[in-house]
Amino acid sequence: xxxxxxxxxxxxxxxxxxxxxxxxxxxxxxxxxxxxxxxxxxxxxxxxxxxxxxxxxxxxxxxxxxxxxxxxxxxxxxxxxxxxxxxxxxxxxxxxxxxxxxxxxxxxxxxxxxxxxxxxxxxxxxxxxxxxxxxxxxxxxxxxxxxxxxxxxxxxxxxxxxxxxxxxxxxxxxxxxxxxxxxxxxxxxxxxxxxxxxxxxxxxxxxxxxxxxxxxxxxxxxxxxxxxxxxxxxxxxxxxxxxxxxxxxxxxxxxxxxxxxxxxxx
Numbered sequence: 001x002x003x004x005x006x007x008x009x010x011x012x013x014x015x016x017x018x019x020x021x022x023x024x025x026x027x028x029x030x031x032x033x034x035x036x037x038x039x040x041x042x043x044x045x046x047x048x049x050x051x052x053x054x055x056x057x058x059x060x061x062x063x064x065x066x067x068x069x070x071x072x073x074x075x076x077x078x079x080x081x082x083x084x085x086x087x088x089x090x091x092x093x094x095x096x097x098x099x100x101x102x103x104x105x106x107x108x109x110x111x112x113x114x115x116x117x118x119x120x121x122x123x124x125x126x127x128x129x130x131x132x133x134x135x136x137x138x139x140x141x142x143x144x145x146x147x148x149x150x151x152x153x154x155x156x157x158x159x160x161x162x163x164x165x166x167x168x169x170x171x172x173x174x175x176x177x178x179x180x181x182x183x184x185x186x187x188x189x190x191x192x193x194x195x196x197x198x199x200x201x202x203x204x205x206x207x208x209x210x211x212x213x214x215x216x217x218x219x220x221x222x223x224x225x226x227x228x229x230x231x232x233x234x235x236x237x238x239x240x241x242x243x244x245x246x247x248x249x250x251x252x253x254x255x256x257x258x259x260x261x262x263x264x265x266x
Contacts, residue, residue, distance in 0.1 A: 074123025
């Protein structure tokens with residue numbers, strides 16, 4: 001009784017294999033092996049073409065546009081502020097920055113005015129650095145194409161906003177060198193700036209309780225405090241902690257000016 005059934009199964013199996021396309025038959029042969037993992041599968045390699053010279057130029061051009069994003073924003077904000085293009089909707093630039101829902105606004109800042117000041121100051125530094133021709137000496141191809149190593153974010157530039165243009169260039173060249181010929185991080189730039197400040201810093205002669213005036217200069221962090229007075233509450237190596245109307249702030253000596261009051265006047 002069982003033999004006809006066996007012959008029927010074998011016949012069906014044979015018929016199925018004969019009608020299976022060659023590709024599926026190969027897969028079936030693999031599945032029937034004792035160890036399918038040892039089967040050999042042929043994979044066709046796809047060759048990725050190299051970039052043409054035109055594509056390489058386009059890539060560099062587009063990358064530079066991305067890197068210049070914060071610079072373009074800073075230049076635009078400078079023009080908005082200087083030409084008072086906000087006056088039709090807002091009374092002050094500060095109000096305009098605070099109310100305007102900027103897409104680049106970061107949660108790290110209390111309000112947009114501070115970020116606006118950072119971008120405006122960073123744009124000036126970036127523009128200054130484009131004049132020194134800092135070339136990428138690691139990648140000879142890029143150097144041949146005249147590709148400058150320039151900041152790619154506002155945070156890389158921020159520590160240099162307090163320096164003179166020549167010092168900014170000196171700091172950036174040194175930071176690029178320390179980064180191995182690549183774009184340096186904000187931390188590297190900050191460390192180089194600190195060395196420059198310490199090298200040129202005069203001894204701190206301020207005393208506790210001394211009354212001094214704040215000089216904002218081009219420091220965006222002191223915006224709104226220029227000309228205000230404060231009382232020295234702590235004397236550091238290259239700065240003073242000054243108590244003003246809205247709290248205490250640590251300010252570098254280059255941004256302070258003593259009123260030279262007598263002790264009893266203080």
